[in-house]
Amino acid sequence: MNEEIDITKLETPELLELIQDDLYDGLADEVVASVNELLAREMTPYDVLNQGLVAGMDIVGKDFRDGILFVPEVLMAAKAMKAGMEILRPLLVETGAPQIGTLVIGTVKGDIHDIGKNLVSMMMEGAGFNVINLGINTDVDAFLAAIREHKPDILGMSAMLTTTMPYMGVVIEALEEQGLREQLLVLVGGAPLNDAFAEEIRADAYCRDAAVGVEKAKKLLAIKRGQPN
Numbered sequence: 001m002n003e004e005i006d007i008t009k010l011e012t013p014e015l016l017e018l019i020q021d022d023l024y025d026g027l028a029d030e031v032v033a034s035v036n037e038l039l040a041r042e043m044t045p046y047d048v049l050n051q052g053l054v055a056g057m058d059i060v061g062k063d064f065r066d067g068i069l070f071v072p073e074v075l076m077a078a079k080a081m082k083a084g085m086e087i088l089r090p091l092l093v094e095t096g097a098p099q100i101g102t103l104v105i106g107t108v109k110g111d112i113h114d115i116g117k118n119l120v121s122m123m124m125e126g127a128g129f130n131v132i133n134l135g136i137n138t139d140v141d142a143f144l145a146a147i148r149e150h151k152p153d154i155l156g157m158s159a160m161l162t163t164t165m166p167y168m169g170v171v172i173e174a175l176e177e178q179g180l181r182e183q184l185l186v187l188v189g190g191a192p193l194n195d196a197f198a199e200e201i202r203a204d205a206y207c208r209d210a211a212v213g214v215e216k217a218k219k220l221l222a223i224k225r226g227q228p229n
């Protein structure tokens with residue numbers, strides 16, 4: 001148990017490993033303590049996120065897939081991940097980057113996975129986007145209403161289930177029917193997606209992770225606005 005471990009005495013690689021173990025065991029307080037310790041050692045919030053939290057969640061994902069972990073354990077791990085993310089959030093966001101655009105993002109109808117989407121939201125905020133996060137289980141009407149209200153440059157949709165990913169196509173068709181598609185870039189992401197699927201549903205790009213999302217958002221927006229680079 002963690003009470004017996006003096007985290008200040010651990011080497012940074014050991015501490016990163018501990019975060020992954022504690023995330024796996026759903027120990028939110030311990031994850032928070034280690035995140036704070038790594039930040040105190042001047043590791044960047046981005047590295048703490050990727051080398052600690054995201055790496056830990058990858059292990060959880062593999063064991064969930066292989067039937068070693070079950071929903072209650074994964075939920076505990078998700079809670080611990082969120083607790084760690086809450087500390088990193090203001091740090092990732094406080095870049096003072098000028099606003100470069102608006103993003104409306106949501107997890108599609110029927111799907112309650114939100115860790116990846118929230119990570120994308122944070123990284124986009126950090127990159128200077130104004131982010132409107134519609135949450136989980138977002139239906140086409142909610143997407144359309146938010147687009148009309150906020151007039152975003154980018155729509156981001158997330159789906160983690162093979163059964164919910166086709167709904168992204170439903171939203172894009174509705175955008176086309178309502179004459180809203182042309183004004184937007186549509187970025188999609190989630191574990192079961194790929195480039196071919198994004199092309200099939202006429203999204204502008206599939207993004208394998210949040211960093212790629214930021215990169216593509218900036219690049220495609222610059223092209224759309226006719227700005228070189």
Ligand code: B12
Pocket residue numbers: 054057058060061062064065066071072074075078105110111112113114115116117119120155156157158159160161162163187188189190191192207208209210211212213214
């Ligand atoms: C955590 C988790 C849960 C948690 C969710 C908690 C939460 N608040 O999100 C709980 C326990 C609730 C859950 C429930 C279920 N889950 Co689940 N879950 C996972 C798990 C282990 C991790 C997902 C995660 O958070 N990853 C970490 C984040 C950081 O990564 P990410 O989500 O992939 O996001 C990144 C990229 O994909 C990308 N991205 C994602 N979205 C977007 C959007 C945009 C715009 C951009 C730019 C980028 C982007 O950027 C993100 C950050 O880098 C995955 C396993 C896996 N390998 O993904 C299964 C997984 C997704 N679940 C699965 C299943 C089957 C279910 C359930 C149906 C289980 C059940 N029988 O009840 C339910 C579904 C409930 C529902 N209706 O949605 C399957 C899906 C299989 C499939 N192909 O359809 C998976 C793949 C596990 C498996 N291999 O069996 N799950």
